[in-house]
Amino acid sequence: MSQETLRIQKISAHAGAVPGEGTQREFQVCKLIDTTTCIGCKACEVACMEWNDLPFGQTVFDNTYQTMPDTRWNYWNLIRFNEHETEDGTLMWLMRKDQCMHCADPGCLAACPSDGAIVQYTNGIVDFQQANCIGCGYCITGCPFNIPKFNSETKRVYKCTLCADRVSEGLEPACIKSCPTGCLHFGSKDDMKYLAETRAKQLRDHYNFPKAGVYDPPGVGGTGVIYVLHDVTEPENYGGLPKDPHIPLTVKLWKGPLKWLGNLAMVGGLIGLFVHYLRFGPKSRDEEFETKREGEQP
Amino acid sequence: MTVTAPPYREHPAQAVPPGRILRYSFRERVVHWLAALSYIYCLLTGLAFWSPWLFWLAIALGGGQISRMLHPWIGLIFIAGVLQMYGLWARQMGITDDDRAWFRSMRYYIRNEDDKMPPVGRYNAGQKLLFWGFFVCGILLFLSGLVLWFPEYIPWSLRWLRYTAILIHASSALLTIGLFLIHVYMGVFAERGAFDSVIYGDVTEDFAKRFHPAWYKELFGSAPRRK
Ligand code: HEM
Ligand code: SF4
Ligand code: SF4
Numbered sequence: 003m004s005q006e007t008l009r010i011q012k013i014s015a016h017a018g019a020v021p022g023e024g025t026q027r028e029f030q031v032c033k034l035i036d037t038t039t040c041i042g043c044k045a046c047e048v049a050c051m052e053w054n055d056l057p058f059g060q061t062v063f064d065n066t067y068q069t070m071p072d073t074r075w076n077y078w079n080l081i082r083f084n085e086h087e088t089e090d091g092t093l094m095w096l097m098r099k100d101q102c103m104h105c106a107d108p109g110c111l112a113a114c115p116s117d118g119a120i121v122q123y124t125n126g127i128v129d130f131q132q133a134n135c136i137g138c139g140y141c142i143t144g145c146p147f148n149i150p151k152f153n154s155e156t157k158r159v160y161k162c163t164l165c166a167d168r169v170s171e172g173l174e175p176a177c178i179k180s181c182p183t184g185c186l187h188f189g190s191k192d193d194m195k196y197l198a199e200t201r202a203k204q205l206r207d208h209y210n211f212p213k214a215g216v217y218d219p220p221g222v223g224g225t226g227v228i229y230v231l232h233d234v235t236e237p238e239n240y241g242g243l244p245k246d247p248h249i250p251l252t253v254k255l256w257k258g259p260l261k262w263l264g265n266l267a268m269v270g271g272l273i274g275l276f277v278h279y280l281r282f283g284p285k286s287r288d289e290e291f292e293t294k295r296e297g298e299q300p
Numbered sequence: 301m302t303v304t305a306p307p308y309r310e311h312p313a314q315a316v317p318p319g320r321i322l323r324y325s326f327r328e329r330v331v332h333w334l335a336a337l338s339y340i341y342c343l344l345t346g347l348a349f350w351s352p353w354l355f356w357l358a359i360a361l362g363g364g365q366i367s368r369m370l371h372p373w374i375g376l377i378f379i380a381g382v383l384q385m386y387g388l389w390a391r392q393m394g395i396t397d398d399d400r401a402w403f404r405s406m407r408y409y410i411r412n413e414d415d416k417m418p419p420v421g422r423y424n425a426g427q428k429l430l431f432w433g434f435f436v437c438g439i440l441l442f443l444s445g446l447v448l449w450f451p452e453y454i455p456w457s458l459r460w461l462r463y464t465a466i467l468i469h470a471s472s473a474l475l476t477i478g479l480f481l482i483h484v485y486m487g488v489f490a491e492r493g494a495f496d497s498v499i500y501g502d503v504t505e506d507f508a509k510r511f512h513p514a515w516y517k518e519l520f521g522s523a524p525r526r527k
Contacts, residue, residue: 017352115349117352136365137365139448154452250463252463267474272481278410282410282411285412285414285491285492286507
């Protein structure tokens with residue numbers, strides 16, 4: 003897998019060809035999170051901060067088992083906690099590891115106006131390149147998962163890299179390595195899909211979770227992070243996992259039809275004015291109206 | 301002979317060369333260029349973020365980060381200019397029946413057959429449309445721009461604000477670009493003498509008679525004087 007991450011298939015705001023675009027049979031990496039075996043120990047949160055050398059910030063206690071209300075520019079990995087009561091009155095503690103989903107069709111990248119500030123490697127990892135980031139925050143608007151976080155001091159945006167640096171050296175992401183229960187897995191998308199479906203079937207057939215299933219939302223082309231959920235029909239219960247995430251409609255309109263309409267109108271307008279000038283010319287000639295300034299009497 | 305200022309409250313008297321009429325006071329010219337230059341800066345940096353093919357504009361203007369940082373601040377200057385213009389000109393920009401007639405016969409204006417147009421005062425209907433277009437779009441650009449300026453402070457539950465702002469900002473920018481192109485074309489190329497009027501402040505009497513006959517009348521009474 004070495005050098006895998008050096009090949010790029012999508013580049014934000016790039017005018018021109020992308021070297022790795024349309025590469026065939028690429029090896030897609032994937033992180034599988036089995037929420038049914040997560041105990042909420044936060045080892046992955048710590049491992050993430052450690053490996054990525056993120057400066058420590060204060061946590062916020064809100065009477066739950068959640069470290070803070072939301073991910074931060076320096077806290078990319080958060081176990082979201084929700085106390086959920088099922089229809090038959092069973093109390094459940096739902097733990098979901100929240101981080102960048104590494105969408106196949108990333109809204110952040112679609113929205114970004116800066117060449118190369120966001121790239122997608124051919125292995126599927128979506129990575130922010132802070133050196134190229136202009137800090138406009140469009141990615142925040144494009145992301146359906148509320149992931150990119152702005153640092154007001156550096157004026158740059160940060161998020162989980164899926165440990166692209168480790169993955170390129172053939173290692174698993176730091177969170178995977180730290181998980182004590184084995185609820186985190188890492189491998190090819192195909193393998194993880196297979197493993198997830200097997201686990202979901204086991205939950206349906208043997209553990210009385212008839213709605214168990216795999217969360218790999220097609221609205222964003224599938225994701226590089228997939229979940230096994232006890233109840234896949236209500237992902238919102240898991241700390242607000244969106245049911246059918248899409249790149250927001252207005253972002254699509256803005257980057258699609260509006261862009262073409264606008265460009266056409268601007269170029270058409272310029273050509274139109276030029277042709278008008280050639281056809282009709284000015285309303286008056288300089289000689290007609292130009293009285294000499296410098297005090298000279300005509 | 302020195303022609304004094306038109307009878308608008310805002311116009312301080314200003315000496316103009318013989319044969320010329322003061323059209324824009326010093327204050328009006330300053331406000332015009334404040335709004336125009338800040339608009340052009342916002343336009344160039346905005347276009348850089350609009351299209352990857354124009355990102356070089358941001359690089360030419362000091363880099364993406366600097367453009368991102370300055371665009372909203374210069375935008376504030378622009379909106380201040382627009383509001384000043386509102387104070388200066390709004391009362392003269394009311395759409396009248398003559399203006400509606402002007403729009404109906406716009407094809408003659410486009411063909412430079414100005415003598416077939418209804419009488420025009422200090423501003424023709426097209427100029428009024430430009431004014432109101434820029435005013436409304438300026439407000440929209442400002443409000444949506446504020447949201448785009450600080451996306452990190454918009455909570456997730458209010459994300460529709462961001463979704464709306466981005467579309468409004470880009471659309472109203474496009475509308476102003478249409479107005480702006482026509483405005484520059486008219487002022488620099490089509491109506492010779494108009495550009496001078498926002499630099500020196502004055503126009504020739506012929507210019508006023510030809511393009512703004514009703515305004516000329518207002519200034520000098522019904523009989524157009526010969527010099
Ligand atoms: C009135 C105050 C204004 C504010 C606060 C404002 C703010 C912003 C902000 C924060 C952005 C995001 C990127 C950036 O910061 O550069 C933006 C983008 C943009 N602005 Fe403004 N702006 C203002 C006025 C204008 C004006 C007068 C124009 C003139 C055309 C303009 C055109 C644009 C364009 C074209 C974009 C890029 C849209 C896209 O990416 O598709 N803005 N503005
Ligand atoms: S989850 Fe958000 S930040 Fe991550 S790839 Fe998808 S759109 Fe981008
Ligand atoms: S903040 Fe940076 S990464 Fe996000 S859209 Fe803007 S330039 Fe791209």
